[in-house]
Amino acid sequence: MGISDWTTREACSRQDQVLQAAARCFVEEGFHGASMSRIAKAAKMSPGHIYHYFESxxxxxxxxxxxxxxxxxxxxxxxxxxxxxxxxxxxxxxxxxxxxxxxxxxxxxxxxxxxxxxxxxxxxxxxxxxxxxxxxxxxxxxxxxxxxxxxxxxxxxxxxxxxxxxxxxxxxxxxxxxxxxxxxxxxxxxxxxxx
Missing domain, CATH: 1.10.357 (Tetracycline Repressor; domain 2)
Incomplete structure (x- = not known):
């Protein structure tokens, strides 16, 4: 396994972490009620890190x-x-x-x-x-x-x-x-x- 394979797998894992956190926030607060900072907190990431994976x-x-x-x-x-x-x-x-x-x-x-x-x-x-x-x-x-x-x-x-x-x-x-x-x-x- 090369470094690029590990990096790709790590990025997919982090993206999945964001998606799971966002899904929970959307269910609890609604799409418009869930802010990016709230999603970041639920994903245990900084908002900047979230924006690294998703623009919005x-x-x-x-x-x-x-x-x-x-x-x-x-x-x-x-x-x-x-x-x-x-x-x-x-x-x-x-x-x-x-x-x-x-x-x-x-x-x-x-x-x-x-x-x-x-x-x-x-x-x-x-x-x-x-x-x-x-x-x-x-x-x-x-x-x-x-x-x-x-x-x-x-x-x-x-x-x-x-x-x-x-x-x-x-x-x-x-x-x-x-x-x-x-x-x-x-x-x-x-x-x-x-x-």
Whole structure:
């Protein structure tokens, strides 16, 4: 391992530290309530050090969204190795994790903060929409290719609406019966994956 590898890894670790601290601050104080100095304090860094990695809070929120894109790419990659007979079952099987993730209080609040900023800020909206578009297209391509589904993009849109809605439902109804809800979502997903 060379010095440049170590430096790159260290920078990624520090950036990740900033992103985690910023996410906590956005959830606790809102995007506009969280100052760069507050984020720096939460990250245990000086404000100048934060600016070394990110020029603004907008750049931080964009980096958080880009991190979500990496997660979406990993998700798609995980399913590319499955053939037609296994793919639908594997996708339905991952609903449990999807429900847990989309009803997690921290995730829900952070998602709503990001979407609120995307509604106000065209450059954040653009990156949020781009990440969503890439994921939907990647998933639709996989469903068309592996399962031969017609209208796959609209099916993916329906699934996306279902999971995005979980974020709001988790806030509006904190007493959701997640086990029963998961079962219903699995049934809905299985129906959407039928040719």
């Amino acid at each position: 809070k907008e750049e931080i929120i964009k980096a958080i969204v880009q991190r979500d894109e990496e997660g979406a790419c990993d998700f798609l990659e995980r399913f590319r190795s499955y053939g037609p007979d296994e793919l639908a079952d594997q996708l339905v099987g991952c609903v449990i994790d999807g429900v847990k993730g989309n009803t997690d209080a921290f995730h829900s609040l952070l998602t709503l903060e990001i979407l609120a900023e995307a509604a106000r800020n065209p450059s954040v909206r653009e990156i949020v929409a781009d990440v969503d578009r890439k994921f939907r297209r990647g998933m639709a391509d996989m469903l068309e290719d592996r399962l031969g589904l017609e209208d796959a993009l609209m099916r993916v849109e329906a699934v996306s609406a279902l999971f995005s809605g979980l974020t709001i439902r988790a806030i509006r109804n904190p007493d959701l019966d997640l086990e029963r809800l998961t079962s219903q979502i699995q049934k809905a997903l299985r129906a959407l994956l039928e040719p």
